[in-house]
Amino acid sequence: xxxxxxxxxxxxxxxxxxxxxxxxxxxxxxxxxxxxxxxxxxxxxxxxxxxxxxxxxxxxxxxxxxxxxxxxxxxxxxxxxxxxxxxxxxxxxxxxxxxxxxxxxxxxxxxxxxxxxxxxxxxxxxxxxxxxxxxxxxxxxxxxxxxxxxxxxxxxxxxxxxxxxxxxxxxxxxxxxxxxxxxxxxxxxxxxxxxxxxxxxxxxxxxxxxxxxxxxxxxxxxxxxxxxxxxxxxxxxxxxxxxxxxxxxxxxxxxxxxxxxxxxxxxxxxxxxxxxxxxxxxxxxxxxxxxxxxxxxxxxxxxxxxxxxxxxxxxxxxxxxxxxxxxxxxxxxxxxxxxxxxxxxxxxxxxxxxxxxxxxxxxxxxxxxxxxxxxxxxxxxxxxxxxxxxxxxxxxxxxxxx
Amino acid sequence: xxxxxxxxxxxxxxxxxxxxxxxxxxxxxxxxxxxxxxxxxxxxxxxxxxxxxxxxxxxxxxxxxxxxxxxxxxxxxxxxxxxxxxxxxxxxxxxxxxxxxxxxxxxxxxxxxxxxxxxxxxxxxxxxxxxxxxxxxxxxxxxxxxxxxxxxxxxxxxxxxxxxxxxxxxxxxxxxxxxxxxxxxxxxxxxxxxxxxxxxxxxxxxxxxxxxxxxxxxxxxxxxxxxxxxxxxxxxxxxxxxxxxxxxxxxxxxxxxxxxxxxxxxxxxxxxxxxxxxxxxxxxxxxxxxxxxxxxxxxxxxxxxxxxxxxxxxxxxxxxxxxxxxxxxxxxxxxxxxxxxxxxxxxxxxxxxxxxxxxxxxxxxxxxxxxxxxxxxxxxxxxxxxxxxxxxxxxxxxxxxx
Numbered sequence: 001x002x003x004x005x006x007x008x009x010x011x012x013x014x015x016x017x018x019x020x021x022x023x024x025x026x027x028x029x030x031x032x033x034x035x036x037x038x039x040x041x042x043x044x045x046x047x048x049x050x051x052x053x054x055x056x057x058x059x060x061x062x063x064x065x066x067x068x069x070x071x072x073x074x075x076x077x078x079x080x081x082x083x084x085x086x087x088x089x090x091x092x093x094x095x096x097x098x099x100x101x102x103x104x105x106x107x108x109x110x111x112x113x114x115x116x117x118x119x120x121x122x123x124x125x126x127x128x129x130x131x132x133x134x135x136x137x138x139x140x141x142x143x144x145x146x147x148x149x150x151x152x153x154x155x156x157x158x159x160x161x162x163x164x165x166x167x168x169x170x171x172x173x174x175x176x177x178x179x180x181x182x183x184x185x186x187x188x189x190x191x192x193x194x195x196x197x198x199x200x201x202x203x204x205x206x207x208x209x210x211x212x213x214x215x216x217x218x219x220x221x222x223x224x225x226x227x228x229x230x231x232x233x234x235x236x237x238x239x240x241x242x243x244x245x246x247x248x249x250x251x252x253x254x255x256x257x258x259x260x261x262x263x264x265x266x267x268x269x270x271x272x273x274x275x276x277x278x279x280x281x282x283x284x285x286x287x288x289x290x291x292x293x294x295x296x297x298x299x300x301x302x303x304x305x306x307x308x309x310x311x312x313x314x315x316x317x318x319x320x321x322x323x324x325x326x327x328x329x330x331x332x333x334x335x336x337x338x339x340x341x342x343x344x345x346x347x348x349x350x351x352x353x354x355x356x357x358x359x360x361x362x363x364x365x366x367x368x369x370x371x372x373x374x375x376x377x378x379x380x381x382x383x384x385x386x387x388x389x390x391x392x393x394x395x396x397x398x399x400x401x402x
Numbered sequence: 403x404x405x406x407x408x409x410x411x412x413x414x415x416x417x418x419x420x421x422x423x424x425x426x427x428x429x430x431x432x433x434x435x436x437x438x439x440x441x442x443x444x445x446x447x448x449x450x451x452x453x454x455x456x457x458x459x460x461x462x463x464x465x466x467x468x469x470x471x472x473x474x475x476x477x478x479x480x481x482x483x484x485x486x487x488x489x490x491x492x493x494x495x496x497x498x499x500x501x502x503x504x505x506x507x508x509x510x511x512x513x514x515x516x517x518x519x520x521x522x523x524x525x526x527x528x529x530x531x532x533x534x535x536x537x538x539x540x541x542x543x544x545x546x547x548x549x550x551x552x553x554x555x556x557x558x559x560x561x562x563x564x565x566x567x568x569x570x571x572x573x574x575x576x577x578x579x580x581x582x583x584x585x586x587x588x589x590x591x592x593x594x595x596x597x598x599x600x601x602x603x604x605x606x607x608x609x610x611x612x613x614x615x616x617x618x619x620x621x622x623x624x625x626x627x628x629x630x631x632x633x634x635x636x637x638x639x640x641x642x643x644x645x646x647x648x649x650x651x652x653x654x655x656x657x658x659x660x661x662x663x664x665x666x667x668x669x670x671x672x673x674x675x676x677x678x679x680x681x682x683x684x685x686x687x688x689x690x691x692x693x694x695x696x697x698x699x700x701x702x703x704x705x706x707x708x709x710x711x712x713x714x715x716x717x718x719x720x721x722x723x724x725x726x727x728x729x730x731x732x733x734x735x736x737x738x739x740x741x742x743x744x745x746x747x748x749x750x751x752x753x754x755x756x757x758x759x760x761x762x763x764x765x766x767x768x769x770x771x772x773x774x775x776x777x778x779x780x781x782x783x784x785x786x787x788x789x790x791x792x793x794x795x796x797x798x799x800x801x802x803x804x
Contacts, residue, residue, distance in 0.1 A: 016459060019459065050478065053418075054481075054485060056418040057422075057489065058488070061485045061488075062488055068484075068498075069481035069482065071477065075470055075471070075477070076452065076471060076474045079456075080456065080459055082467045084460070086464055087462070093466070120545070143501060
């Protein structure tokens with residue numbers, strides 16, 4: 001007998017049939033003699049409906065009221081799933097985020113979990129009930145409802161698994177696991193049996209969009225093994241853990257494309273100490289995350305500073321840089337949005353030379369120009385033109401994974 | 403400066419335009435220097451949607467999960483109304499039932515309020531905020547969400563007005579007040595300026611459907627003056643209070659029709675002491691409310707016992723009476739569902755003779771046959787054939803109200 005946390009996203013509980021599909025998975029797990037805590041998101045269309053209702057009222061809602069509104073979504077899905085479980089003869093109870101003991105900080109719409117009081121969940125488990133918990137939500141010290149932001153339900157599930165020392169934390173999605181590339185676009189994409197937390201973090205931040213980064217960070221911090229698997233197809237998924245075994249002959253774990261990239265260049269920045277610090281300090285004040293940075297010599301003791309930011313931050317970045325030109329003595333600021341980032345990830349590349357050159361070779365053979373390069377211990381990213389991105393992913397994938 | 407509680411039903415917040423209409427009423431009240439607590443129900447279609455979702459899952463949902471599901475409805479409407487108020491520059495905050503301090507007993511789907519902890523509401527009022535409270539819902543001592551059953555939001559509003567010693571409790575509806583008869587059916591129906599709690603209770607239980615009975619009982623108990631008025635048409639409504647002044651020349655306050663009536667007759671019950679007690683004891687065990695009772699002599703030391711029950715209880719009543727015939731020695735049990743109850747209500751009839759005869763005369767002149775009669779201090783009811791009911795209401799109304 002084990003304690004298993006199972007998380008299902010909004011599309012997995014989208015309608016009656018899908019709810020019963022989830023209820024069957026949960027019931028089978030419970031009937032096999034396990035304690036089960038289920039974490040669910042709001043039904044996909046419920047969230048959309050609520051957002052549309054709010055947009056009709058105002059385009060600048062307060063975070064507190066937005067959280068009050070959106071939290072209703074999970075209350076609906078936990079009640080419906082619990083009804084389905086009960087109708088199948090499985091003893092079950094639903095708990096909102098605050099009933100389940102989630103205490104968060106004050107920041108509405110993107111709250112951080114501060115504490116999880118597991119007393120109620122444990123009491124219900126001791127009564128042999130499946131506990132159906134509303135993901136994504138908690139309560140702050142004002143006794144006000146907060147939500148955890150994007151991917152919050154994954155984080156809720158991992159937090160419960162960590163606090164209860166669960167034997168397994170299963171994240172059910174509409175894909176069968178983590179792939180070496182997007183299987184809808186790359187023919188030879190392979191499902192991974194295992195992947196390390198660090199590799200998963202790099203892939204998630206690169207737009208693989210299987211698991212939310214915060215949940216992977218939390219799982220790594222508390223040593224919670226995750227399993228990513230399909231709610232529709234009952235085959236083994238991908239296990240995310242501290243040290244993942246390498247698959248036969250696979251130097252890398254995945255190739256990912258990220259089109260959420262704006263490339264900004266500041267021309268003719270004076271080449272004196274402290275100028276980069278000033279530029280990035282200005283951006284940091286606006287909470288803009290800078291990703292890849294490239295510095296090239298310019299004319300007459302100046303340099304050109306090129307860096308990437310998320311597309312949504314590009315306009316703010318340009319305007320704040322223009323406004324503060326005097327502070328860093330820079331010249332023209334240019335923006336390009338026709339780029340994409342393509343990356344390979346794998347702990348294996350640390351101990352193998354030639355990984356980067358094999359990647360660049362694949363791009364060269366496909367006649368794709370590289371504009372920027374960035375490397376870390378387990379990742380190599382290149383900035384290339386957006387129109388070449390899908391071809392680049394396929395070429396690189398073919399070069400590493402057969 | 404006064405403290406005013408304003409309650410708006412589901413149709414008053416049904417869509418964006420109606421929400422802003424409510425927000426304007428509330429804002430104007432607040433801008434005039436008053437403290438305002440607003441109680442809202444779920445949007446009309448939200449409740450319907452949630453009920454439909456539950457019906458898709460199971461036809462026998464647990465009360466606890468049903469309450470979890472339905473409570474989401476008011477969370478949506480309080481968030482939307484608060485956003486609307488804020489967008490108009492009015493400081494406001496939404497509170498769920500439990501945040502507002504509603505503590506109830508354990509009975510899901512029809513919980514009774516046991517306590518109202520007003521600390522949070524008072525704190526928010528002290529910060530000069532309009533407090534928007536979710537009606538209909540509370541929390542039991544298990545920390546589980548409960549709902550108050552039909553008309554629960556009226557009850558929530560009255561409870562808040564009582565606990566805060568509010569100066570006024572306004573119940574906004576889609577009619578302009580309490581009328582002497584259904585204004586859609588009786589041409590000369592008049593809006594009442596005032597009506598007493600007792601008169602309102604009789605009218606509500608007779609199917610006038612303006613105010614929920616529990617809320618009127620609570621208002622009477624705590625001496626909370628209610629005002630029933632329209633959210634769409636800003637004219638004075640009807641005040642419900644302990645002693646209402648009589649309107650010029652009006653002996654009665656209203657004429658009401660109730661078609662939720664089944665008439666049951668048990669033939670040939672032995673005419674010995676205790677038999678009525680046995681019959682009605684059997685029905686009471688099944689929690690069936692008997693309304694009008696008529697006992698007539700039968701043949702050979704027997705009597706016929708005729709009484710009315712709500713239509714929904716008729717089948718249960720017949721079956722339990724058939725099963726227990728031996729206990730009361732009765733004969734054939736007959737059911738008729740083609741009757742209606744028409745009643746007149748008015749505290750004035752206590753001090754005026756001839757009210758009953760004027761009512762019977764109006765029916766006689768319309769050639770309508772009376773099957774049963776029941777009287778109380780402020781009410782006279784007759785059971786007549788359903789097909790005659792609308793004509794009867796009009797004839798009686800014309801006889802009393804000009």
